[in-house]
Amino acid sequence: MSNTESDPDDHNDHDDPDDDEASSDEEKTTVRTGRNFEQTYRLSAAEAGEFLIAVGEQLRDSDELTITDEEWELPFAFGEPVEVELDFDGMDDPELELEVELPGRPDDSAPRVE
Numbered sequence: 001m002s003n004t005e006s007d008p009d010d011h012n013d014h015d016d017p018d019d020d021e022a023s024s025d026e027e028k029t030t031v032r033t034g035r036n037f038e039q040t041y042r043l044s045a046a047e048a049g050e051f052l053i054a055v056g057e058q059l060r061d062s063d064e065l066t067i068t069d070e071e072w073e074l075p076f077a078f079g080e081p082v083e084v085e086l087d088f089d090g091m092d093d094p095e096l097e098l099e100v101e102l103p104g105r106p107d108d109s110a111p112r113v114e
Helices: 008-012 017-022 045-061
Strands: 004-006 039-041 064-068 072-077 083-089 095-101
Touching: 045 064
Parallel strands: 004 039
Antiparallel strands: 064 072, 083 095
């Protein structure tokens, strides 16, 4: 599994027009089933909130979620039920962890009984 920590400055400063051309939709890597992928971002609370709102709107309005970055896109057809986990560690440096797990939607249909 790839674990890459991103510096927000690396993704937001694009003064070179050649960089914008290199990150066009046609050249993005599509993350597909059969691969493991992990990306970590350090965001402000406001940016994280906007991200969570966008994810929540897609969960509410569709049965597919697509998350993109300048270099990749991750389309995901999800099923039910969605699992939400809250983990509060109140000792020493208090921390709250929110985790959402979306099960994949099955691609197969049931066999026929005759």
